[in-house]
Structures are given as C-alpha cells and as structure tokens.
Amino acid sequence: MTDRHPLSGPEPDPARDAGHADPPPRVGFFTDTSVCIGCKACEVACKEWNALPEDGLSLTGMSYDNTQGLGASTWRHVAFIEQSAPVEPSAPAPEGRTRLPLLDGEPEPAGAAGELRWLMSSDVCKHCTHAACLDVCPTGSLFRTEFGTVVVQDDICNGCGYCVPACPYGVIEQRPSDGRAFKCTMCYDRLGAGQEPACAKACPTESIQFGPLDELRERAALRVDQLHEAGVPGARLYGHETDDGVGGDGAFFLLLDEPEVYGLPPAPVVTTRDLPTMWKHAGAAALSLLGGVALSFAVAGRGRR
Known part of the structure; x- marks a missing residue:
C-alpha cells in the first residue's frame, strides 16, 4: 500500500x-x-x-x-x-466483400451518395x-x-x-x-x-x-x-x-x-x-478576506480614538 x-x-x-x-x-x-x-x-x-x-x-x-x-x-x-460515405470508383472493396456495379454496368461516379x-x-x-x-x-x-x-x-x-x-x-x-x-x-x-x-x-x-x-x-x-x-x-x-x-x-x-x-x-x-489547486486558491482567498476584515476593524478602531 x-x-x-x-x-x-x-x-x-x-x-x-x-x-x-x-x-x-x-x-x-x-x-x-x-x-x-x-x-x-x-x-x-x-x-x-x-x-x-x-x-x-x-x-x-x-x-x-x-x-x-x-x-x-x-x-x-x-x-x-x-x-453514408462517398465511394471513389478506384477504391477497392473491403476485405471479404464484393462491390457490385450499377445495373448498366458502369461504376458508381466519384462523389455519389456512396x-x-x-x-x-x-x-x-x-x-x-x-x-x-x-x-x-x-x-x-x-x-x-x-x-x-x-x-x-x-x-x-x-x-x-x-x-x-x-x-x-x-x-x-x-x-x-x-x-x-x-x-x-x-x-x-x-x-x-x-x-x-x-x-x-x-x-x-x-x-x-x-x-x-x-x-x-x-x-x-x-x-x-x-x-x-x-x-x-x-x-x-x-x-x-x-x-x-x-x-x-x-x-x-x-x-x-x-x-x-x-x-x-x-x-x-x-x-x-484540479481539486487540490482549487482548495488552495479558495484558502488563499479566504485568508485574504479575513485579513481585509481584520484590517477594516483595526482602521475603524483607530478612527474612533
């Protein structure tokens, strides 16, 4: 372990x-x-x-x-x-398959529906x-x-x-x-x-x-x-x-x-x-926020004096 x-x-x-x-x-x-x-x-x-x-x-x-x-x-x-993919006339038939011609004996034109x-x-x-x-x-x-x-x-x-x-x-x-x-x-x-x-x-x-x-x-x-x-x-x-x-x-x-x-x-x-990085950034943000709050109270306290 x-x-x-x-x-x-x-x-x-x-x-x-x-x-x-x-x-x-x-x-x-x-x-x-x-x-x-x-x-x-x-x-x-x-x-x-x-x-x-x-x-x-x-x-x-x-x-x-x-x-x-x-x-x-x-x-x-x-x-x-x-x-559905186009078929090029010269493209060989996949292994084990036979590609049949059209009824008139002509090969299927390039760019056809395929x-x-x-x-x-x-x-x-x-x-x-x-x-x-x-x-x-x-x-x-x-x-x-x-x-x-x-x-x-x-x-x-x-x-x-x-x-x-x-x-x-x-x-x-x-x-x-x-x-x-x-x-x-x-x-x-x-x-x-x-x-x-x-x-x-x-x-x-x-x-x-x-x-x-x-x-x-x-x-x-x-x-x-x-x-x-x-x-x-x-x-x-x-x-x-x-x-x-x-x-x-x-x-x-x-x-x-x-x-x-x-x-x-x-x-x-x-x-x-990214959880570790996210928690690290969240912790830094929380500390910054707490520092800002503490500083604001300190400044306010000095102002009342």
Missing part, C-alpha cells in the same frame, strides 16, 4: 493504492467495435445477471436502439450509428484509473475493488447525486424511483468466483473481450495494425493511453471513426483533477 492517493497523472496500480495489499492483475474490457453485429446479447445478459429493470420499448425513430444510452438500468448499451454502413458499439462504464465518481462520494458507496474496477454499493448510497456530474463520460445515473446511483460493476460477484462478466460471456463475435488489462492493450494494438493492413485506415483505439486525462480506462475501445461519432468525449479529463 502506498501513502499517496493521486487525483491525476500516472497510476500503475490503482488497486494497491486503494488499500489492497496483494491485488491480482488489473482486469478490464476491450471492445472491438469492428466485429460488433448489434445483436444486444450483452445488454440482455447484463440485465439478466444483475436483475436490472427494463427500460421500456419506445423507439427513438432515429435508429433501432430502444435503450438510447447508459443509465441506472442500462449498464451495457449498444449504439447504432448509420453512415455506401451505407452501420457503426455498432457496445458502450459501458470505463472504470477509470482516476475515477471522479469515487473521489466525490461522501458515504463510501463507491469503492475500488482488488481487480482495479469501480463498484457502487447501492445499499449505502444516500442518493446525493454528486457522482453523476463528476463522471466525464456521463455513465452513472440515479434511479428515479429512489434516487440511488447505479452503474456497471464489471460483474464483481462473477470476478470473485473466477468467472468473466456476463456481457463478455454472451458476446457471439468476441467484440467484448475480458482479461488482464495489459494483455488486452497488446491484443488491441495488434488488431489495429491488422485493420490498417486490411484497408481500414480509420481504425483507432480509445481510452487505452495510461497518460490521458483519466489515467487510462479499464474499459477501452477500438473505433472506426472519431469518438464524437459514437457519443464519446474526444479528450476526457477526470473532473476532480
């Missing part, structure tokens, strides 16, 4: 820093969106294992998505993003290295597990809601019925029994991969290189850098477009990073 609890910067072992004397290797999720088929098996498995209430069946009219986003009752959310593609991504709590939700919780309801994940103990949550605006990803949410906060636990109960989380277990394409975080990062880097060689230049990793604004995510992603397309912040920063 270390004697420091940093709010930002490098943090190689968050579980040990949280007080776990001999923690196992940190585990996490690597979600490869390039092989996600949008089946929502992860959503169903998450709800069934964690006994989460249903979200309703109202469609937005903008996609096939009925859960719309992460929340207190949706700990895994599969996003459906429809894109092909339609779906970007599908199973989103989840990022289990940040520097978790602002954990930093601001006044009851200890949020805690860091021995696996490096962040879990909410809903039975001691007082419903204050401080964690909701603290999350840079907008993941955690209060349940309207009682005000308590909920989010993904990475199936902490299953991890303790040596099992993988329900969502990863149910994923039929291995889009959701679970395991030691260092191993997943190596696997993800190889996958990006593979996609680049296959003619997918837009493939990139998100949340894998250990020196980013949250110290790296315990759940990171391979994306095929910019993070904003998937509704993810391009450069997330832990919202409690």
Whole structure:
C-alpha cells in the first residue's frame, strides 16, 4: 500500500493504492467495435445477471436502439450509428466483400451518395484509473475493488447525486424511483468466483473481450495494425493511453471513426483533477478576506480614538 492517493497523472496500480495489499492483475474490457453485429446479447445478459429493470420499448425513430444510452438500468448499451460515405470508383472493396456495379454496368461516379454502413458499439462504464465518481462520494458507496474496477454499493448510497456530474463520460445515473446511483460493476460477484462478466460471456463475435488489462492493450494494438493492413485506415483505439486525462480506462475501445461519432468525449479529463489547486486558491482567498476584515476593524478602531 502506498501513502499517496493521486487525483491525476500516472497510476500503475490503482488497486494497491486503494488499500489492497496483494491485488491480482488489473482486469478490464476491450471492445472491438469492428466485429460488433448489434445483436444486444450483452445488454440482455447484463440485465439478466444483475436483475436490472427494463427500460421500456419506445423507439427513438432515429435508429433501432430502444435503450438510447447508459443509465441506472442500462449498464451495457449498444449504439447504432448509420453512415453514408462517398465511394471513389478506384477504391477497392473491403476485405471479404464484393462491390457490385450499377445495373448498366458502369461504376458508381466519384462523389455519389456512396455506401451505407452501420457503426455498432457496445458502450459501458470505463472504470477509470482516476475515477471522479469515487473521489466525490461522501458515504463510501463507491469503492475500488482488488481487480482495479469501480463498484457502487447501492445499499449505502444516500442518493446525493454528486457522482453523476463528476463522471466525464456521463455513465452513472440515479434511479428515479429512489434516487440511488447505479452503474456497471464489471460483474464483481462473477470476478470473485473466477468467472468473466456476463456481457463478455454472451458476446457471439468476441467484440467484448475480458482479461488482464495489459494483455488486452497488446491484443488491441495488434488488431489495429491488422485493420490498417486490411484497408481500414480509420481504425483507432480509445481510452487505452495510461497518460490521458483519466489515467487510462479499464474499459477501452477500438473505433472506426472519431469518438464524437459514437457519443464519446474526444479528450476526457477526470473532473476532480484540479481539486487540490482549487482548495488552495479558495484558502488563499479566504485568508485574504479575513485579513481585509481584520484590517477594516483595526482602521475603524483607530478612527474612533
């Protein structure tokens, strides 16, 4: 156990820093969106294992998505993003696909409407290295597990809601019925029994991969290189850098477009990073104010003499 609890910067072992004397290797999720088929098996498995209430069946009219986003009752959310991009006549067909000509035998002209593609991504709590939700919780309801994940103990949550605006990803949410906060636990109960989380277990394409975080990062880097060689230049990793604004995510992603397309912040920063500086400035301001008040009383006292 270390004697420091940093709010930002490098943090190689968050579980040990949280007080776990001999923690196992940190585990996490690597979600490869390039092989996600949008089946929502992860959503169903998450709800069934964690006994989460249903979200309703109202469609937005903008996609096939009925859960719309992460929340207190949706700990895994599969996003459906429809894109149409121009196709150059000379552009090769993606690996494993055949590009058919138009009916008259002519190739599609450059700048035409192009092909339609779906970007599908199973989103989840990022289990940040520097978790602002954990930093601001006044009851200890949020805690860091021995696996490096962040879990909410809903039975001691007082419903204050401080964690909701603290999350840079907008993941955690209060349940309207009682005000308590909920989010993904990475199936902490299953991890303790040596099992993988329900969502990863149910994923039929291995889009959701679970395991030691260092191993997943190596696997993800190889996958990006593979996609680049296959003619997918837009493939990139998100949340894998250990020196980013949250110290790296315990759940990171391979994306095929910019993070904003998937509704993810391009450069997330832990919202409690500047708390020490803010308190320092607040203390200096308070001392200045007290000094001014004391000086005014002293001047007033001399005036009465």
